[in-house]
Amino acid sequence: MLYTTQISSPIGGILLAAKNDALIGLWMSGQKYYLGTLKEAMKEKNDYPALLKTKDWLDRYFHGEKPEITELNLDPAGSAFRKTVWEFLCQIPYGEVTTYGDIARKIELKCGKKMSAQAVGGAVGHNAISIIMPCHRVVGADGSLTGYAGGIEKKIQLLKHEGVDVDQLYIPKKSTAP
Structure with missing residues (x-):
């Protein structure tokens, strides 16, 4: 069973899921990619411990603190490659x-295999734990703000916040080319 809760934030509504x-x-x-590939039954449970911890983490983050990612137990579903990127x-x-x-x-240095920026971009775009696993901090080599599943305006808001x-x-x- 997956447990969920909805919260409000300075960048709009957020859905959290835990198991x-x-x-x-x-x-x-x-x-x-809202909800990604999750297929399990979900139940809203606002007092589920992992969700309460995450709410606290996000509250502190949006109030200007710099909480450590390691404070949370994260378990996003994904391939070994995606998990490496994350x-x-x-x-x-x-x-x-x-x-x-x-x-x-x-990743090339770690794994010894040739890796493309495009492959990394695909994994970054499917990050199931946005904000906490900070995909908003990744930009194009030329400084372009591209590829944010939450929308470029939210990416800009998060970067400015930081x-x-x-x-x-x-x-x-x-x-505009055909």
Whole structure:
């Protein structure tokens, strides 16, 4: 059984999901891949311990604190590759950004296999625990703000909240070529 709760935040509504005392999902209202591949029965349970801990973590985060990711028991569902990418997301310091290519190079060093920034981007985009596993801190090599399942405006809000100088970043114009 999955347990869920809805919370409000400065970036809108958030759905949290937990199982076996671990957080397995955090989705923003309107997020792409909302609920991901979860197929199990869900029950709203606002007092489930893992959900209460996550609410507290998010409250502190949105009030300007820098809570540690390690305070939470995270168990997102995904392939070994995606989990490796998500581990690297968790190493990006608060208030800093990195690129998809930088993560790909780190994975190459760890695993000894050639890795593409595009493959990393796919895994980042399917991050089931947004905000806490900070995919919003990943940008294009040229400073472009791309690929955020929660929407670029929410990505910008989160980066500004963390003190990132977003004036150095940009939203790419959509191609009009046929």
